[in-house]
Amino acid sequence: MATEWVDFKKVKEAVDMQMVLDHYGIKRLTKSGDERRGPCPIHKGSPRSKNFTVNIRKNAFNCFSSNCKARGNVLDFVAAMENCDVRAAALKLAEWFKIGESEQSSPEHVEANGDVLEVSPGIYSDPNGGLFEVITTALSGEDLESLVVYRELFGDYRHWVASVQNFGSTDCKFTLVKAL
Numbered sequence: 001m002a003t004e005w006v007d008f009k010k011v012k013e014a015v016d017m018q019m020v021l022d023h024y025g026i027k028r029l030t031k032s033g034d035e036r037r038g039p040c041p042i043h044k045g046s047p048r049s050k051n052f053t054v055n056i057r058k059n060a061f062n063c064f065s066s067n068c069k070a071r072g073n074v075l076d077f078v079a080a081m082e083n084c085d086v087r088a089a090a091l092k093l094a095e096w097f098k099i100g101e102s103e104q105s106s107p108e109h110v111e112a113n114g115d116v117l118e119v120s121p122g123i124y125s126d127p128n129g130g131l132f133e134v135i136t137t138a139l140s141g142e143d144l145e146s147l148v149v150y151r152e153l154f155g156d157y158r159h160w161v162a163s164v165q166n167f168g169s170t171d172c173k174f175t176l177v178k179a180l
């Protein structure tokens, strides 16, 4: 989702290093004032090393190992842990900690969940007396439209799909004979 918008500042304000450490289950850090020290989760240093320091108040981290030297803020930390860029890291944080979700709900999502038309499984008849069995409903993989999956109970017993909107509408040619 390349067009997804993310507010870096908002994410940085909402998430502190402690929350991120908790998210990763990083608990074995020695506490000293605002500082936490321990093995670096980024370059996966030896469990006894204390190259990695976090300053909770400054919301920053720093690894002193000469072959790692990772440092930065919460976004840099997640980017290093996930091996992604800071933008992807911000999106992950927004998702993990539910930041700004109310403002960013996607319209498709609302549509897919709202106003769901139902066509119950059962035997239906068309105006010519042909019988059809509605087997289930399904979602179109292309546009998430609700579809009815049904088959004819005569001839070749072929399977069909129709949009729920058409099948379930009041001027629909199908009438329910027997619910299943």
Ligand SMILES: [Zn+2]
Binding pocket: 040, 041, 042, 043, 044, 045, 051, 052, 063, 064, 065, 068, 069, 070
């Ligand atoms: Zn490191």
